[in-house]
Amino acid sequence: MVKETVLDFANKISRTKRGSRGGVTEVDPEYKILEPIMTDEMAEAGMQLKLREKMSAADVAPLCGKSVERTEELLWELAVVGGAFVNEVEGVNKYWLDVWVPGHMEMIVNNKELIAKYPQLGEAFDAFGKKRGPMAAGNIPVGSGPMRVIPIETAIDGDTRSASYEEVSKYLADNDVFSLSDCACRASREAMGEGCGHLKENMCIQMGHAAEYYIKTGRGKKITREEAVEVIKQAEANGLMHNIPNFDGSGKTHAICNCCGCGCFAMRLATQWQNPDMIRSNYQVRIDEEKCVACGECVEACPTNAMRLGKKLCASTDAPAPEREYPHDTEWGDDKFNPDYRTNKAVVFEEGSAPCKAECPAHIGIQGYIKLAAQGRYQDALALIKKENPFPAVCGRICPRKCESDCTRGDIDEPIAIDEIKKFIAQQDMNAETRYIPTKRWDHGKPIAIVGSGPAGLTCAYFLAMDGYKVTVFEKQPALGGMLTLGIPSYRLEKDVINAEIDVLREMGVTFQTGVEVGKDITLDQLREQGFKAFYVAIGAQAGRKLGLEGEDVEEVKTGVDFLREVNLGNTPELKGKTLVIGGGNVAIDVARTAKRVGAESVELLCLEGRGRMPAHEEEVAEAESEDVLISNGWGPTRILSENGKLTGVEFKACLSVLDAQGKFAPVFDDAQVKVIPADHLLISVGQAIHWGDLLAGSDAELNGNQTLKADALTFQTAQEDVFTGGDVYTGPRFAIDAIAQGKEGAISIHRFVQHGQSMVIGRVKRDYRSFDKQNLLLQGYDRAPRQATAHVCGKQAQKSFRDLRGTFTEAQIKAETARCLGCGTVKADEFMCVGCGACTTKCKFGAIKLERVFDADGADLKTVKKVIIKHALKRKVRVTVNKPFKKIKKIMQSDQAKRA
Incomplete structure (x- = not known):
C-alpha cells in the first residue's frame, strides 16, 4: 500500500508536483528510499519544512496541527532517518530540507542501522543516479553539477594554482566543526553486494552545519581539523581523489568526499554516461612524454580511465x-x-605499449625502475619494484627474464640487462638499514591464513599485511620459502637472500609457523574455529615424479626434487662414481650441477629433446657444461638395470620425436638405436607432483585430473568459497614470478571476500598490458652501446662451491646499461575524459604529469543554477540540431572511404 503523504513528501523534496509530467510516483527511487523508513505522520510534519530555511518545532506545529512536543518528536525522527537536516541554534533544534543529491539520499544511506536493515535504501540511491544521469548528459555546463571534483592540492602547486575555491585547505580553514562518516556511495554499493574493494568506513568529511547534523544524529564522529587533514592525506596516498557538494555557492561547501571512480555515484556521471563536464574541475592533465617512463602507476589510479599506456x-x-x-x-x-x-x-x-611491462607476469614498471636507477634513485626504484614484486633480490637471481626476451632494444643489438639492473637495485634489501618496508595502507585487522610459504603464499601475505590484515603463514617444512629454499641450489639463490626478503614480511607483522602441516597437525575447520576468515592455499608442487619403469625402487634412484630438498635442508647425500640425470628442464640442470658439488665423479644429463628444444634456459645449459656436466640430447630411458638390488645402469633409446602432430607429448623411439650407460646413481627430473595429504578433507574444493586445484582464473577463488589459491598448486610447475603475480591477485580477492558486500570483480583492474607491434617501428639512428655483463664465472671453480659466485653490476655499469634503454613506452591521456582530480600526479615519480587550468567555471549556487542549466541546455539543443545532418553526411563519407580502402 502506498504511503500517500510520504509520496507527497518525496515530491516536495524533488520540487515537483504529484501527478505532473515529472512528478515522483510510487515506483520511483525518490519514494522507494523513504517508504521503509518514514511514516505518513512523519511526512506530515516534513511537508511544512522549507528548502534551506531553518524552522523550529514551534514554527511547524501550527502548520501541521499537532502539539509542539509531538511535532518535535516527529521532526527529530525525520532528521534521524535522513528526511531533514537539524542543527541546534541558540539551544533550539532547527530543521530544514535540502535537495536529494547531495543531500537526503546520502543522509538516509549514512544511517548505519537503516542501511543494514533495509538494503533497498542503497538500491534506491543507485537507481536515482541511473534515472537522472542519462537525462543530464551534455545538458549541464562545467561547474554547475551537484557534485564537483576538487583537485588534489599538490597537483596544482605553483603557477597553475589560481583559485582558492579549488583548494582543499581553503575549506578546512573556513570551518571549525568537522565530522567523519562512511561514504554513502560505497555504503549503497555494499548493501547491494556490489562493493569495489574500496571500503566505506571513515571516508567522508563533513563541515559546518553538515558536521553538526552528522554528529548530532550519530552518522559521523567529531574530529579535529588536524584529523581531517590526516584523512585527506591517507586518501591521497591510497589513490583516492576528492569531490565536494557544489550547490552551496562559490567557495563554499559542506563536505569533502574521498572518492574512487569505481564506487562513487558522482564519478559515474563521467564514467558510465561519458559526461565528465558535469563533474570536472577546471583542470586537465598534461603529459610530458619525454619524462614519462610508462610505469603505469597513474593508469591504475585514474578514476575515469582517462590515462592509458601507449608507445613513445x-x-x-x-x-x-x-x-x-x-x-x-x-x-x-x-x-x-x-x-x-x-x-x-x-x-x-589499442596500439599497445612497452614489451617489458607487458611480458612480465607481474607487470612491474620496468622502464620506470630503470630510469630511477639511471638517476641514482635506488631506494625509489626498489619501492617501485615492490609495488608488484616483494622479492626482487630473489627474482634478480632466478627470473626467466621474459621482459628481456621481448625487449625492443634486442631488435637493434642486444636486450637491456633488466635482471642485472633489478639485482643491483635489490641489494638494498640485503641490509636492514636500506631495506624497503612498505607503509601500511589500512588497518583491516582480520586474521588470514596462508598455507605454504613459497613465492605465491609469501606474496599474498605481503600484500595482505600492507592492508593491515593479521596474516599467519603455515609451512610444513622446517624452513621457509617453499621451492625457493628447497628446490633451488644455493649457488643460484643463497639462503640469506631469501631470508632477508622474508624478514621484510616479519617487520610488516606477518607471523610464521614452521613444521606445521595443515590437514595433519591442524585442519582448516580448526583454523576457522580459531577465527581465520580466509585461506590462501599455495603448497606448491614439491613432490618428484618417477618414470614408471621397472627397477625405479632401488636405493640409488631418486627424484631430482627429493634430492635437491635433502641437499638444501643440509641432509646432503654422498654421491660417488657416475651419476645420470634424466630430464631437460631447469630443475634437471640444477640437479646435475648439484650432483657435481656433492661428490659425483662424473655427471651426464640425458633428455628427449634436441639441444635447441630443451626446456632449460640456454644460459643454464652452458653453465652446466662449463662445470663438466655432459649433455646428451635425443635419448629416452627404457629400462633401469640393477643387480642384487643395486643400480648398475640405464638403457636408453634414441628419440625421433617428442610431440605428435597436435603438439601433445607422445615420444617416438628408434628401436635400432639402443645404448646402456653404466651408473652408480640415477636422479629423475621429469616433472613435479602435488602432495595434498588431508589438507582439503571435508572441503568443497575440487582438483583437476593433474591434481592442481580448480579455481576461478580471475579471482583464484575455489569451490570452497573461503579458500583461494595460486602458484604451482594451481598452474602446475612454473616460475617464481608467475606465482608472485598470482599471489598479489589472491590478496586482492581475499580482501574483497572478507569485507561485507564487496564484489570479487567489480572495480578490479584487469591488467591486460599488451606490447606494441615492433614490426611497425622506425628503429634507426640509435647507438650500438654494448650490453654490460658481470665477470665470467669459471665453471671449474664454481663446481666446487655452493656459494653464488656471480657478481653484481658496478654503479658505473648501471649508468651505462640504463642509458641503453629506449624508453619505448609512455602514458597518454584522453583529455576529454580527464576530470582534473590530480590522482595521477601523486603516483608519478618523474614530474611527467601536471594539471593545467583550462576552464574558468566558478562554483554553483542552488538559487541560480537552474537558470544557468536551462540556458546551456537550450544552446546545446540548437548545436545538436544544426550539427546532426553534417555529422550524418560525414559518417557516410567515412564509411565509403573505408570500403574503398
Whole structure:
C-alpha cells in the first residue's frame, strides 16, 4: 500500500508536483528510499519544512496541527532517518530540507542501522543516479553539477594554482566543526553486494552545519581539523581523489568526499554516461612524454580511465585517430554510454605499449625502475619494484627474464640487462638499514591464513599485511620459502637472500609457523574455529615424479626434487662414481650441477629433446657444461638395470620425436638405436607432483585430473568459497614470478571476500598490458652501446662451491646499461575524459604529469543554477540540431572511404 503523504513528501523534496509530467510516483527511487523508513505522520510534519530555511518545532506545529512536543518528536525522527537536516541554534533544534543529491539520499544511506536493515535504501540511491544521469548528459555546463571534483592540492602547486575555491585547505580553514562518516556511495554499493574493494568506513568529511547534523544524529564522529587533514592525506596516498557538494555557492561547501571512480555515484556521471563536464574541475592533465617512463602507476589510479599506456617510439605508419564526438553538441544516448565501466577498464591504448611491462607476469614498471636507477634513485626504484614484486633480490637471481626476451632494444643489438639492473637495485634489501618496508595502507585487522610459504603464499601475505590484515603463514617444512629454499641450489639463490626478503614480511607483522602441516597437525575447520576468515592455499608442487619403469625402487634412484630438498635442508647425500640425470628442464640442470658439488665423479644429463628444444634456459645449459656436466640430447630411458638390488645402469633409446602432430607429448623411439650407460646413481627430473595429504578433507574444493586445484582464473577463488589459491598448486610447475603475480591477485580477492558486500570483480583492474607491434617501428639512428655483463664465472671453480659466485653490476655499469634503454613506452591521456582530480600526479615519480587550468567555471549556487542549466541546455539543443545532418553526411563519407580502402 502506498504511503500517500510520504509520496507527497518525496515530491516536495524533488520540487515537483504529484501527478505532473515529472512528478515522483510510487515506483520511483525518490519514494522507494523513504517508504521503509518514514511514516505518513512523519511526512506530515516534513511537508511544512522549507528548502534551506531553518524552522523550529514551534514554527511547524501550527502548520501541521499537532502539539509542539509531538511535532518535535516527529521532526527529530525525520532528521534521524535522513528526511531533514537539524542543527541546534541558540539551544533550539532547527530543521530544514535540502535537495536529494547531495543531500537526503546520502543522509538516509549514512544511517548505519537503516542501511543494514533495509538494503533497498542503497538500491534506491543507485537507481536515482541511473534515472537522472542519462537525462543530464551534455545538458549541464562545467561547474554547475551537484557534485564537483576538487583537485588534489599538490597537483596544482605553483603557477597553475589560481583559485582558492579549488583548494582543499581553503575549506578546512573556513570551518571549525568537522565530522567523519562512511561514504554513502560505497555504503549503497555494499548493501547491494556490489562493493569495489574500496571500503566505506571513515571516508567522508563533513563541515559546518553538515558536521553538526552528522554528529548530532550519530552518522559521523567529531574530529579535529588536524584529523581531517590526516584523512585527506591517507586518501591521497591510497589513490583516492576528492569531490565536494557544489550547490552551496562559490567557495563554499559542506563536505569533502574521498572518492574512487569505481564506487562513487558522482564519478559515474563521467564514467558510465561519458559526461565528465558535469563533474570536472577546471583542470586537465598534461603529459610530458619525454619524462614519462610508462610505469603505469597513474593508469591504475585514474578514476575515469582517462590515462592509458601507449608507445613513445615513432611508427613507420600511424593510423589516423577516429574523430571524437562530445555530449555538448551530439545526441547522447545508450550507444555512447559505458554501462560496464566498473569491469572494462583498459590499461593500454589499442596500439599497445612497452614489451617489458607487458611480458612480465607481474607487470612491474620496468622502464620506470630503470630510469630511477639511471638517476641514482635506488631506494625509489626498489619501492617501485615492490609495488608488484616483494622479492626482487630473489627474482634478480632466478627470473626467466621474459621482459628481456621481448625487449625492443634486442631488435637493434642486444636486450637491456633488466635482471642485472633489478639485482643491483635489490641489494638494498640485503641490509636492514636500506631495506624497503612498505607503509601500511589500512588497518583491516582480520586474521588470514596462508598455507605454504613459497613465492605465491609469501606474496599474498605481503600484500595482505600492507592492508593491515593479521596474516599467519603455515609451512610444513622446517624452513621457509617453499621451492625457493628447497628446490633451488644455493649457488643460484643463497639462503640469506631469501631470508632477508622474508624478514621484510616479519617487520610488516606477518607471523610464521614452521613444521606445521595443515590437514595433519591442524585442519582448516580448526583454523576457522580459531577465527581465520580466509585461506590462501599455495603448497606448491614439491613432490618428484618417477618414470614408471621397472627397477625405479632401488636405493640409488631418486627424484631430482627429493634430492635437491635433502641437499638444501643440509641432509646432503654422498654421491660417488657416475651419476645420470634424466630430464631437460631447469630443475634437471640444477640437479646435475648439484650432483657435481656433492661428490659425483662424473655427471651426464640425458633428455628427449634436441639441444635447441630443451626446456632449460640456454644460459643454464652452458653453465652446466662449463662445470663438466655432459649433455646428451635425443635419448629416452627404457629400462633401469640393477643387480642384487643395486643400480648398475640405464638403457636408453634414441628419440625421433617428442610431440605428435597436435603438439601433445607422445615420444617416438628408434628401436635400432639402443645404448646402456653404466651408473652408480640415477636422479629423475621429469616433472613435479602435488602432495595434498588431508589438507582439503571435508572441503568443497575440487582438483583437476593433474591434481592442481580448480579455481576461478580471475579471482583464484575455489569451490570452497573461503579458500583461494595460486602458484604451482594451481598452474602446475612454473616460475617464481608467475606465482608472485598470482599471489598479489589472491590478496586482492581475499580482501574483497572478507569485507561485507564487496564484489570479487567489480572495480578490479584487469591488467591486460599488451606490447606494441615492433614490426611497425622506425628503429634507426640509435647507438650500438654494448650490453654490460658481470665477470665470467669459471665453471671449474664454481663446481666446487655452493656459494653464488656471480657478481653484481658496478654503479658505473648501471649508468651505462640504463642509458641503453629506449624508453619505448609512455602514458597518454584522453583529455576529454580527464576530470582534473590530480590522482595521477601523486603516483608519478618523474614530474611527467601536471594539471593545467583550462576552464574558468566558478562554483554553483542552488538559487541560480537552474537558470544557468536551462540556458546551456537550450544552446546545446540548437548545436545538436544544426550539427546532426553534417555529422550524418560525414559518417557516410567515412564509411565509403573505408570500403574503398
